[in-house]
Amino acid sequence: MLPTTHDAIVDDWKSNAQDHDDENYNFLRSLKRRSSKKVDRIAQELHREVFQIVDCTRCANCCRKLRPVFNDEDIDRIANYLGQTREQFITDFLEWDERQHQYWTRSTPCLLLGDDGKCTVYDVRPRTCKEYPHTDKEGFVFSTISRAKSALVCPAAFAIVEEMKERLG
Ligand code: SF4
Ligand code: SF4
Numbered sequence: 001m002l003p004t005t006h007d008a009i010v011d012d013w014k015s016n017a018q019d020h021d022d023e024n025y026n027f028l029r030s031l032k033r034r035s036s037k038k039v040d041r042i043a044q045e046l047h048r049e050v051f052q053i054v055d056c057t058r059c060a061n062c063c064r065k066l067r068p069v070f071n072d073e074d075i076d077r078i079a080n081y082l083g084q085t086r087e088q089f090i091t092d093f094l095e096w097d098e099r100q101h102q103y104w105t106r107s108t109p110c111l112l113l114g115d116d117g118k119c120t121v122y123d124v125r126p127r128t129c130k131e132y133p134h135t136d137k138e139g140f141v142f143s144t145i146s147r148a149k150s151a152l153v154c155p156a157a158f159a160i161v162e163e164m165k166e167r168l169g
Contacts, residue, residue, distance in 0.1 A: 002046075002163050006055050012162070013155035024151050024161050027169075028144035034168065036141045042167050046160045047136035054156040060117050062132050064109040065153050069102050070094055074126040078112075081124045133157035 003009045031039050062068075070078075079089035090096075093111050094103040105111060114120045119129070131137070133150040135157055140147065150157035 001166070002049060002053070002159060004053065006053055006058060009050070009054055009159045010059065010155045013158040016162075017152050017155075017158045020158075020162070021148070021152060024158075024165075025145075025148040027165050028148050028161065031141045031144060031168070034141065036139065039140050039164075039168065040138055042164060043140045043160065044136045046163050046167075047156075050156045050159045050163075054159070056156075057118055057122070059155060060113060060119065062129070062154055063113045063119060066132075067104045067108055068110070068126050068128045068132070069104060070126050071102070075103065077124050078121050078126070081121055133160075135160050 003012050075086055075089060075094070079086045082089065084092070090103065093106055095106045096102075097104055110119075112120050112125075119125055133147070133154045133156060134143070135147065135150070137143070147157065147161065151161045152158075
């Protein structure tokens, strides 16, 4: 059963995410043998349920552990929000990845994370930050390795995977 409060989901993740990693990885890989549409439907239902409980502004673990990609629209929107030129914003916060031809945050934790643990550009944050942990995207069965990694970083993703085992096990 899904924990019913934000704190209970975070506590469950802290206590069990590492221990359940192998089991969750194997479960997620096994989903490739299931109906992709059915898996998507259940993942999307659970994503809605879990994000009604989890408050990302009280967590921000993804902001501490991951380096999100900033596309051109993200850069223009956030630079404008901060009253900076595009060039200044890139200099202050981002790093160009020559191999993948994209901008990432310059370091972890993300330099846009405030001292209070909240994103300083939350309303205009990058698309990938809004969409993380991507558990409601179509084609769940084709991204199971990424979802297993998400369950180690994100309490919400962990809760979704744990409940998927119940509903699809
Ligand atoms: S831009 Fe905001 S939401 Fe995205 S990683 Fe940085 S602090 Fe977190
Ligand atoms: S997406 Fe996951 S890791 Fe990021 S703030 Fe929300 S619950 Fe925490």
